[in-house]
Amino acid sequence: MSDSYVIVGDGIAGASAAETLREEAPDAEITVITEEGESLYNRILIKEFAKGKLPEAPISIHDESWYDDHDVDLRLNTLVVDVDVENDAIRTHEGETIEYDSLLLAIGGTPQQLPVENADAEGVHHFWTFQDARKIKESVEDADRGVIVGAGLLGIDFAAICGAQDVEAKYLMRGDSWWRYALSNEGAEIMHEAMRERGVEPVFGSGVDHFEVDDDGHVEAAVDPNGERYECDFAGVAIGLDFNTEILEDTPLETDDGIVVDEYMRTNVDNVFAAGDITEFYDTILGERAQNGAWGSAKEQGTIAAHNMIDHGSEPFEWVSSYSITHFDFPFLSFGHPTLGDDSVEATTDEGEWRRVALKDGRVIGGVLIGDLSPQSAFKQLMREKRDVSGQRELLMEPGFSVDDLVASTEH
Amino acid sequence: MAFREEGRQMRLRRTGSVPPDARVRHYDELAEASQVAVAELADRPRTAPESADLEDGDVVKFTDYYRIRAR
Numbered sequence: 001m002s003d004s005y006v007i008v009g010d011g012i013a014g015a016s017a018a019e020t021l022r023e024e025a026p027d028a029e030i031t032v033i034t035e036e037g038e039s040l041y042n043r044i045l046i047k048e049f050a051k052g053k054l055p056e057a058p059i060s061i062h063d064e065s066w067y068d069d070h071d072v073d074l075r076l077n078t079l080v081v082d083v084d085v086e087n088d089a090i091r092t093h094e095g096e097t098i099e100y101d102s103l104l105l106a107i108g109g110t111p112q113q114l115p116v117e118n119a120d121a122e123g124v125h126h127f128w129t130f131q132d133a134r135k136i137k138e139s140v141e142d143a144d145r146g147v148i149v150g151a152g153l154l155g156i157d158f159a160a161i162c163g164a165q166d167v168e169a170k171y172l173m174r175g176d177s178w179w180r181y182a183l184s185n186e187g188a189e190i191m192h193e194a195m196r197e198r199g200v201e202p203v204f205g206s207g208v209d210h211f212e213v214d215d216d217g218h219v220e221a222a223v224d225p226n227g228e229r230y231e232c233d234f235a236g237v238a239i240g241l242d243f244n245t246e247i248l249e250d251t252p253l254e255t256d257d258g259i260v261v262d263e264y265m266r267t268n269v270d271n272v273f274a275a276g277d278i279t280e281f282y283d284t285i286l287g288e289r290a291q292n293g294a295w296g297s298a299k300e301q302g303t304i305a306a307h308n309m310i311d312h313g314s315e316p317f318e319w320v321s322s323y324s325i326t327h328f329d330f331p332f333l334s335f336g337h338p339t340l341g342d343d344s345v346e347a348t349t350d351e352g353e354w355r356r357v358a359l360k361d362g363r364v365i366g367g368v369l370i371g372d373l374s375p376q377s378a379f380k381q382l383m384r385e386k387r388d389v390s391g392q393r394e395l396l397m398e399p400g401f402s403v404d405d406l407v408a409s410t411e412h
Numbered sequence: 413m414a415f416r417e418e419g420r421q422m423r424l425r426r427t428g429s430v431p432p433d434a435r436v437r438h439y440d441e442l443a444e445a446s447q448v449a450v451a452e453l454a455d456r457p458r459t460a461p462e463s464a465d466l467e468d469g470d471v472v473k474f475t476d477y478y479r480i481r482a483r
């Protein structure tokens with residue numbers, strides 16, 4: 001009898017696992033379950049669709065025939081309501097029980113709602129799925145004024161969408177700059193200026209105390225904690241994700257913010273694995289547990305999980321992730337863990353070019369590049385090699401920096 | 413299975429519209445070597461060896477939409 005693999009989630013983590021399992025285990029039974037109504041699409045391009053820059057067609061990655069062609073049983077619109085690890089089975093919302101030899105949970109997260117009055121009003125949007133993107137596009141095309149909340153990598157997508165759709169917007173931030181955990185004011189100001197050029201005004205020391213709605217329940221204003229009122233007919237909220245661990249609460253699976261896995265993507269239950277942004281994985285480069293929501297990381301985790309579902313211990317997850325912002329006429333790239341570390345070094349290297357590198361115990365663990373991405377490979381190499389750059393950190397800020405510029409004896 | 417010609421050079425050209433049948437890749441999907449090449453070639457009259465994960469006709473979303481020409 002062939003092995004049976006069940007994958008919950010058809011994002012890039014689940015789909016790359018399915019692809020790898022089919023390649024490595026040609027006779028296996030593979031089932032992919034997703035609560036979404038469509039198969040794998042390109043989640044990092046849906047913001048371009050919402051901006052009105054890209055049609056729907058190129059965003060699809062796997063149409064349903066892909067699953068037939070690869071003998072994968074795809075279940076759309078199917079919610080998993082119970083995971084029974086004692087009996088190696090899951091149950092769906094329709095009462096069906098599906099048994100497995102090995103299970104992969106690639107169940108991602110759900111955008112958090114602001115805990116304020118009228119946070120669920122018509123016209124207040126969260127952004128995670130393609131269906132969200134369709135609603136946002138429809139809504140923003142009819143809007144004149146917008147409000148954006150969430151000063152991070154997801155919130156800036158809303159800013160870009162408003163800018164591209166000619167919606168005059170206020171970007172309400174609690175602190176004094178965008179993504180203040182990874183950028184200094186100097187770096188953030190480059191991003192603020194780019195927003196302003198697109199008609200999106202950053203408002204600092206702000207946020208949302210409550211939304212006001214019209215008689216039809218549609219948002220018409222956001223009021224910040226200072227009592228300032230910002231009229232809007234569109235609001236985008238991107239304050240973070242709640243990871244979908246609630247179905248695991250009655251199981252012995254270890255969870256924290258996400259599902260805890262080792263570097264082989266295995267949970268504390270031998271035949272249950274997890275992949276994608278829901279994992280709290282052991283990061284062998286960082287030397288501690290980490291989470292990462294980047295596309296490349298999720299894809300690699302799915303592939304690694306599949307290898308280890310077939311042969312545990314065969315391949316660890318060792319990856320330096322990166323995440324770019326491509327909304328502006330200059331590039332932006334964050335890599336590794338730019339919000340962590342015990343030290344950092346930063347510099348403006350040219351007009352409109354800024355970089356910051358985060359360090360931990362003298363080693364590079366992440367950073368941000370604005371304008372000039374040329375050092376990205378060198379910094380990622382330093383991370384992978386766990387090079388100690390103590391005493392040479394200023395060299396990292398030199399234009400044209402190369403790993404060869406460092407004294408060789410610092411290699412571990 | 414399609415075979416690729418070896419030794420081709422690629423360049424990037426800005427494109428104002430994206431055909432519905434084009435393969436569109438976001439910068440973050442590309443392998444690190446391709447990312448480096450795209451950042452180097454965008455808006456510059458330069459060529460580089462064709463990347464393994466990019467093909468002639470692909471559209472890449474970077475700071476704008478760029479069409480890959482590989483010859």
